[in-house]
Every structure is written in structure tokens, then in C-alpha cells.
Amino acid sequence: xxxWLIAPILIPLLGGILxxxxxxxxxxxxxxxAIATTVLMLVSAVVLLALASDGSYRVYAFGxxxxxxGIVLVLDRLAALMLVLTAVLGLFCHIYASGGADEGNxxxxxxxxxxxxxxxIAFLTGDLFNLFVAFEVLLIASYGLLMHGGGxxxxxxxxxxxxxxxxxxxxxxxxxxxxxxxxxxxxxxxxAVKIPQVTGSNLNLVKAGGxxxxxxxxxxxxxxxxxxxxxxxxxxxxxxxxxLFAVMTKVGIYAIVRIYPLIFGDNAGELAxxxxxxxxxxxxxxxxxxxxxxxxxxxxxxxxxxxVIISVGTLLAPISLGSEDGLxxxxxxxxSTTWTVAALxxxxxxxxxxxxxxxxxxxxxxxxxHRTFLSVLxxxxxxxxxxxxxxxxxxxxxxxLKSVEPGVEMAWLWGVLLVGGFLTLIAYxxxxxxxxxxxxxxxxxxxxxxxxxxAVSTGILTCLTMLIVVLAGPxxxxxxxxxxxxxxxxxxxNILKTPMHTPQNPLVExxx
Amino acid sequence: xxxxxxxxxxxxxxxxxxxxxxxxxxxxxxxxxxxxxGVNLFLFASGRLATGQQPVIGTTxxxxxxxxxxxxxxxxxxxxxxxxxxxxxxxRNLADNENDHVDGxxxxxxxxxKIEQEVSSK
Numbered sequence: 243x244x245x246w247l248i249a250p251i252l253i254p255l256l257g258g259i260l261x262x263x264x265x266x267x268x269x270x271x272x273x274x275x276a277i278a279t280t281v282l283m284l285v286s287a288v289v290l291l292a293l294a295s296d297g298s299y300r301v302y303a304f305g306x307x308x309x310x311x312g313i314v315l316v317l318d319r320l321a322a323l324m325l326v327l328t329a330v331l332g333l334f335c336h337i338y339a340s341g342g343a344d345e346g347n348x349x350x351x352x353x354x355x356x357x358x359x360x361x362x363i364a365f366l367t368g369d370l371f372n373l374f375v376a377f378e379v380l381l382i383a384s385y386g387l388l389m390h391g392g393g394x395x396x397x398x399x400x401x402x403x404x405x406x407x408x409x410x411x412x413x414x415x416x417x418x419x420x421x422x423x424x425x426x427x428x429x430x431x432x433x434a435v436k437i438p439q440v441t442g443s444n445l446n447l448v449k450a451g452g453x454x455x456x457x458x459x460x461x462x463x464x465x466x467x468x469x470x471x472x473x474x475x476x477x478x479x480x481x482x483x484x485x486l487f488a489v490m491t492k493v494g495i496y497a498i499v500r501i502y503p504l505i506f507g508d509n510a511g512e513l514a515x516x517x518x519x520x521x522x523x524x525x526x527x528x529x530x531x532x533x534x535x536x537x538x539x540x541x542x543x544x545x546x547x548x549x550v551i552i553s554v555g556t557l558l559a560p561i562s563l564g565s566e567d568g569l570x571x572x573x574x575x576x577x578s579t580t581w582t583v584a585a586l587x588x589x590x591x592x593x594x595x596x597x598x599x600x601x602x603x604x605x606x607x608x609x610x611x612h613r614t615f616l617s618v619l620x621x622x623x624x625x626x627x628x629x630x631x632x633x634x635x636x637x638x639x640x641x642x643l644k645s646v647e648p649g650v651e652m653a654w655l656w657g658v659l660l661v662g663g664f665l666t667l668i669a670y671x672x673x674x675x676x677x678x679x680x681x682x683x684x685x686x687x688x689x690x691x692x693x694x695x696x697a698v699s700t701g702i703l704t705c706l707t708m709l710i711v712v713l714a715g716p717x718x719x720x721x722x723x724x725x726x727x728x729x730x731x732x733x734x735x736n737i738l739k740t741p742m743h744t745p746q747n748p749l750v751e752x753x754x
Numbered sequence: 755x756x757x758x759x760x761x762x763x764x765x766x767x768x769x770x771x772x773x774x775x776x777x778x779x780x781x782x783x784x785x786x787x788x789x790x791x792g793v794n795l796f797l798f799a800s801g802r803l804a805t806g807q808q809p810v811i812g813t814t815x816x817x818x819x820x821x822x823x824x825x826x827x828x829x830x831x832x833x834x835x836x837x838x839x840x841x842x843x844x845x846r847n848l849a850d851n852e853n854d855h856v857d858g859x860x861x862x863x864x865x866x867x868k869i870e871q872e873v874s875s876k
Contacts, residue, residue, distance in 0.1 A: 371825055378832045385839060394850040398858040401779070401847050405856075408786050408836055409774065415793045415829055422822065423800035 246293065247302035247315045249286035250325055250362040253279060258355035265348035273340040276351035280329070280336045283358060287325040294322035297723060299733060301368070301740045308742045309368070310429035316368035316737060319724040320573075324365040324496055327577055328489050331584055332358045334703040338588055339482035341696035347390050357383035357486065364493055368737065370421070370428040373497065374414050377462070381407050384490065387483045388475060399474040406471050410461040413454050420451030431735050434504050438511040445512055452506055456498070456517045463494025465521075465558065466528040469551050473535060476547040481591030484543065485584035485703075491554050492580055499561060499569065504731050508564075521562035522651065526658045529555025533662045536669040542590035542602040545673055546583060549627050552666060553579040559655055560642045567645035570725035574718055575638030578626065578710050582635060585704040586623040592616055592700055593677060598686040604673045609681040612692055617678040619704045624670035626707040629663045634710035639663065641718065755803055759795070766792035779844035779854045786840065790833040797826050 257279030264272055293300060294317050302315040336354060344350040360380025367373050388400050422428055424444045425436040440448050461468040472491070476484045498521075506516040532552035539545035557576055560568030594602035596610040610616070626633035639659060646652040710717060727733060766788050773785025801822035809820035844854065851858040 371828075375828065375832070378836075382835065382839065385843075389843070389846075397843070397847045397850045398856075401843055401856060404836075404840055404843055405774070405782055405786065408840065409789070411832070411836070412786075412789050412793045415797055415825075418825070419793075419797040419800040419822070422825075423802075426819075428821075 244293070244300055245302070246286065246289060247300060247317050247366065250283055250290065250329070251315075251359055251366065253283045253286055254355040254359040254362065257282075258352045258359065261352035261355060262349065269345065272351055273344070276355065277333075277336055277340060279355055280333045280358070283362075284326075284329040284333050287322070287329040290317055291322040291326050293317065294319050295720065295723075297727060299737050301737045303740070303742065306742055309738050309740065310427050310432035313372050314368040314429065314737070315366040316430075316734070317366065318734070319720065319727050320496070320500065321365045323573065323577070323720065323724060324492075325362060327492075327580060328358065328361050328365070330706070331489055331581060331703075332486060334699045335482040335486045335584065335588075337695055337699040338485070339480075341693050341699070343391070343480050343482050349386070350390055353383045353386040353390070354486070357387060359383075361489065361493065365496065368430050370418055370430060370433065370501075374411070374418060377414070377493075378411060380490070380493070381411075384487065387486070388479050390483060391480045393478075396478050399471070399478055402471050403475045406461065406468075410458050413461075414458045417451040417454035417458065420447050420454070424448050424451075429738075430501065430504060431737050434507075434509075434731055434735050435738070437505055437513060438509055440511075440513070449513060449516065452513065452516045455501070456521070459494045459497045459501075460524075461494070462497070463491050463554050463558070464528075464551055465524050465554065466531055467524075469528060469531065469554075472551060473544055473547040476550060476587075477541070477543040481588050484547070484591075485587040488550060488580050488584040488587065491550055492557075492576060495554065495557050495561070495576065498558070499572075499728065503564070503569075503728050504734055507729075507731050509731060515564060518562045518564055521558055525555045525558035525562055526654055527555075529559065529658055529662050531555075533665045533669075536666055539669065539673070540604055542593060542604065542673060542677065543587065545604075545669060546586040546590055549583050549586065549666070552662065553583060553627075556639070556642065556659065556662075559659070560645055563646060563651060565645060565647070566722075566725045566729050568642070569728060570718070570722045571638070571641035571645040573721040573724055574641055575635075577717065577721075578634035578638045578707060581703060581706045581710075582623055582626045585619070585700065585706070586627060588696075588700040588703060589616065589619045589623055592692065592696065593620070595690045595692070596686070597677075600686075604676050606676060606680045606682050608684040608686050610678075610686065613678060615697070615701075617674065619700060620674055620678070622704050622707065624667075624674060628667040628670055630667065632711065634707045634714070637711065637714055637718075755805075759799060759803060763792050763795050763799070766795065777856055779847055779856055782856060783837065783840055783844060787833075787837055790829070790837070794826050794829055794833070797829060798822055 261272060261276060300317040303309060304313045357380055360376055360383055363376035363379060364373060367376055385404050388403060389396055424440055424447050425433055427433060427436055437448060464472045476487055506513050508514055529552055532548050532555055535548035536545055539548055557572045560572045590602050593616050596612060597607050600607035626635040629635040629639040643656060643659065646655050770785045770789030770792055773781040774789065776782060801819035804818050807816055807818040808814055809818050809823060811817050847858065848854045
């Protein structure tokens with residue numbers, strides 16, 4: 243049992259608590275400490291990635307209780323990948339925020355760190371109820387972050403977001419209750435053992451529970467009938483917060499990838515591949531809806547917010563087909579799209595800060611300062627997001643297209659993905675040419691000066707897509723190994739047999 | 755007892771969902787509260803209903819499952835915090851939009867400034 247597993251949870255927790263008590267300290271000190279915390283978290287995530295890449299499962303049992311009796315943290319390749327993805331994203335968003343967006347709310351850094359902690363718990367936990375708690379931790383921090391910066395335009399989308407997620411939590415609890423009432427366990431490995439043994443009328447209870455769980459994860463991931471809260475909420479959030487939220491929908495996708503192949507996988511008897519028939523058409527419709535939204539967007543941030551929905555559809559389609567190749571391709575695209583979308587949110591905010599009253603609306607305006615820098619960043623982001631070569635979005639989509647086997651599904655997926663990609667390209671070219679090229683005469687009212695932290699963090703986050711291209715070989719090897727590990731559910735079930743170190747307790751011996 | 759329990763959960767959930775779909779923030783807050791009561795009772799029932807049994811092994815012949823009680827406790831604490839946040843957010847919405855409509859819509863007839871104008875003109 244290695245104690246490193248809890249580091250990505252403890253580091254932001256302690257850092258966040260420190261920030262709570264430092265509300266009145268000088269802002270430079272708070273920023274330094276907060277960013278140091280995020281850097282430490284990134285280090286711990288990279289260490290865990292190195293540990294996990296040998297392909298074995300590592301278990302951390304709270305209170306040294308043998309699973310399935312206690313809550314466990316489980317580290318495997320998928321968890322490590324998500325941890326590093328989030329930590330890198332969190333670091334750049336944090337640096338961007340320290341360029342000025344964190345002013346006006348003394349608890350910004352605390353909320354930001356608690357948000358990262360919630361995400362890390364969700365990725366590491368091996369217990370269904372603990373996953374619920376992780377969702378609540380990351381949600382309550384996200385409510386605070388969403389409202390950060392004030393402004394009346396954020397209240398109504400914030401209210402919708404909170405009410406929807408509270409209703410989602412209620413559904414989550416109901417489905418957890420249903421599954422527990424039949425199986426008597428909430429440990430994911432134990433569920434994978436118990437669910438195939440369910441028979442008779444109990445089968446329908448578990449089925450209902452499993453489907454409701456899919457609705458909850460669908461709400462988090464913003465699948466079509468449950469996605470309308472997203473564009474307004476994300477488009478109106480402060481840029482670093484919106485960029486961090488790029489990973490929030492991926493938590494829903496992570497939960498689907500974690501739970502469904504394991505618990506309702508091929509071995510689950512009558513409940514095998516529960517809900518996946520529904521997911522495929524919904525994913526394609528979500529993708530189309532996202533494209534339509536992107537074409538109709540009237541400002542840059544809304545455009546990027548719809549891109550979040552497009553990427554959700556693109557990710558879920560291959561996942562729902564259940565093949566190992568599809569899962570591997572989706573994980574590759576997940577890394578690429580999360581960083582790209584986050585970078586586009588930051589670029590949109592930078593453009594808005596330079597354009598005075600035109601802000602990020604897609605309208606003509608006088609020539610902006612730093613036009614070359616900003617337009618190149620937007621170009622890189624747009625090329626990667628719409629899936630053009632030579633950037634990472636292209637490779638992700640190519641892998642997804644290659645992963646489907648010939649058949650009806652292939653025709654639908656290829657059609658929707660390719661036409662969708664083309665229309666997204668139109669949306670980006672229209673937005674980019676109007677914002678950067680169609681300049682009218684006149685001058686802007688005092689654009690805000692761009693400081694180094696903001697420019698550098700946006701630049702590096704945007705260029706990560708090139709890094710993915712350079713490292714495409716190792717990354718796709720890793721995602722392939724991850725998909726293999728996820729499909730071999732026996733490996734996860736074996737964590738139940740983890741030997742626990744039981745220290746000799748003199749009291750127990752005396753009683754005996 | 756099962757019937758009574760089931761009816762209670764059903765009534766709480768139905769009223770909760772009905773109120774959740776209202777257009778004002780106050781009924782929505784009430785609806786979510788009722789819904790969470792229903793959900794908590796449901797979670798409690800997932801450990802089977804029994805009277806006079808202790809959640810400790812070995813003290814009585816049969817024992818009740820302690821885990822759902824722990825789950826309910828966690829759910830209550832979280833639900834309480836979330837409701838508190840939602841109440842504050844609703845008040846903020848009321849202050850920002852001078853109206854407690856969930857979409858922040860202002861209706862001409864209920865706008866306080868118009869009523870004041872009418873009163874003053876009379």
C-alpha cells in the first residue's frame with residue numbers, strides 16, 4: 243500500500259485550507275502559495291502516472307479496512323491519466339487567474355484548490371458513494387467559482403446550474419440506493435462481482451438504478467437533452483474558471499468509462515452493456531446539436547462553450563460502441579480536446595479584453611493591439627478543435643474514425659463526425675475572420691494592457707496541442723494500454739484480494 | 755409499515771418534482787428540499803425496514819444494516835449545505851433582477867416601479 247495515492251487529494255486540501263485563513267494576506271503571497279500548491283499537485287500526479295504505467299492496480303484503503311468494507315482509492319492508468327490532465331490544466335488556469343482574474347474575491351484560490359481536490363477524489367475513488375461525495379465537493383466549489391467576479395448576467399445561469407445539479411444529486415442518491423438495496427455493496431470491484439449474480443425481480447431494480455446512474459453522468463457530461471444549461475453558464479463564467487470547467491464535462495465521461503465497462507461490462511450477464519444502445523445515437527445528436535449551436539453563436543465564448551458539447555458527442559460515440567480501439571481513441575481525443583477547449587476560452591477572454599466595448603462579440607471592430615499574437619493562438623486552437631491536420635485534434639478524430647468497424651454505426655459516425663467537423667471549421671473561420679480581419683476605422687477605448695502571466699499561460703496551453711502531436715506515439719501507446727486495462731475487469735476485481743498490513747495490536751492479543 | 759413508508763416517499767417526491775418545475779425560486783427551493791427528504795427516506799429504506807434491531811453484530815439475534823444510515827447522514831449534511839447555498843443564490847437573483855422568476859424575466863404587471871407610478875399618479 244503506497245501512501246502516494248492520497249497526495250493529489252491532500253495537497254490541494256491543505257493548500258486550500260491555508261488560503262481560507264489567508265484571506266487578508268497580501269495578494270502576491272496568496273498567489274505564490276496557491277500556484278506552489280498546484281505545482282506540487284502536478285508533481286504528485288506525474289509521480290502517480292509513473293507508478294501506474296506499469297499496469298498494476300494500486301490500492302489505498304482508508305483506515306486500513308480491507309476492501310470492500312472500507313472506502314478505497316484505486317490508482318490505475320485511467321486515473322493517473324486524468325490526474326495529470328487535470329493538474330496541467332489547473333496549473334495554467336491558475337497562472338492565468340493570478341494575472342488579475344482572482345481579484346475581487348478573497349476566497350478565489352481556496353475555491354479553485356477545492357475544485358481541483360474534488361476532481362482528484364472523483365478520479366481516484368473506488369467506491370460509488372464516495373464518487374457521489376466527490377461530485378458534491380467539486381460541484382459546491384464550482385458553484386462558487388461560477389459566480390466569481392459578480393455581475394448580474396451570471397446569476398440566472400448560475401441558478402439553473404445549481405438547481406439542475408441538485409436534482410442530479412437526488413437522482414444519483416436514488417440510483418445508489420437501488421443498487422445497494424440489491425447488491426449490499428458500493429465498492430466498484432465488489433459490484434463487478436455481485437451484479438452478474440443478480441437474478442429475478444432484482445434484475446429490474448439494478449437495471450433501473452444503472453440507467454438512472456447513466457442519466458446522472460449524462461447530466462454532468464452534458465449529453466443532448468441535458469446540455470442546455472452549459473453554453474450560458476460557461477460563456478458567462480470568468481475565463482480561467484470556464485477553462486477549468488472544460489474538464490468538468492469530462493468527469494461525467496470518466497465516470498461512464500470507469501463504471502460501465504467494469505460493472506455493466508461484457509461479463510454482467512443479463513445486464514451486459516446496459517444503456518450503451520441509447521448512448522450511441524444520443525452522442526451523435528449531441529454532436530450535431532453542438533455544431534448547430536457553434537454556427538449560431540454570436541460571441542467567441544459561446545462558440546467555445548458549444549465546442550465543449552461537440553467534444554462530448556465526439557467522445558461518447560466511440561465509447562458507447564464498446565470496442566477497445568474506440569476507447570483508446572476516445573481517451574487520446576479527450577486529452578487533446580480538453581486542453582484545446584480550455585485554451586480557446588482563455589484566448590477568447592484575451593481578445594475580449596483588447597476590444598473594448600465590442601468584447602468577444604463576433605462583430606467588426608477597430609484593429610486590436612497584439613493582433614498577430616492573439617490571432618495565431620486562435621488559429622492554432624481553431625485548427626485543433628475542428629480537427630484539421632497537423633494538430634492533435636486531427637489525430638484524435640482520425641483514431642476515432644479508424645476505430646469503428648464497418649457497418650451502420652460506421653456510416654453514421656463517419657458522416658456526422660466529418661460533416662460536423664467541416665461545419666465547425668466554417669463557424670471558426672467566420673468568427674476568426676470577422677474578429678481579426680474585418681477591421682473598421684476608428685480607435686478602441688483604452689484596451690487593458692496584457693500582462694505576461696496571462697499571455698504566457700494562454701500561449702503555452704494553446705501550444706500543448708503541438709506537444710501532443712510530438713508525443714503522439716507514447717500517448718497513444720498509453721491510451722491503448724489504458725483501454726486494455728479497462729476491458730480486463732478481472733484486474734480491477736482482484737483489488738479485493740489486496741493483502742492488508744495489520745499491525746500487531748497488544749490490546750487485541752490481551753483480549754484473546 | 756412498508757406501505758406507509760412507500761406512500762410517504764412517493765408523496766414527498768411528487769410534491770418535490772411538482773414544486774421544482776414552478777417558475778419562482780421559492781417553490782423551487784421548497785421542491786428541492788422535499789425531494790431531498792424523499793431521497794433520504796429512500797436511501798434509508800435500502801437497508802430494509804425493521805424495528806427494534808440494533809446496527810451492531812452480536813448484540814441481538816438479527817441486526818439492521820448500519821451502512822444506509824451512514825449514507826443518509828452524509829446525504830443530509832450535503833443536502834443542507836446545498837440548500838443554504840441555493841437560498842443565498844435565490845436572494846441574489848431577487849436582488850439582481852428585482853424579481854424571483856427562475857429565468858430572471860421581468861413581467862410588466864408585477865414590476866414594483868410601475869405599481870409605484872400608478873399609485874403616485876392616483
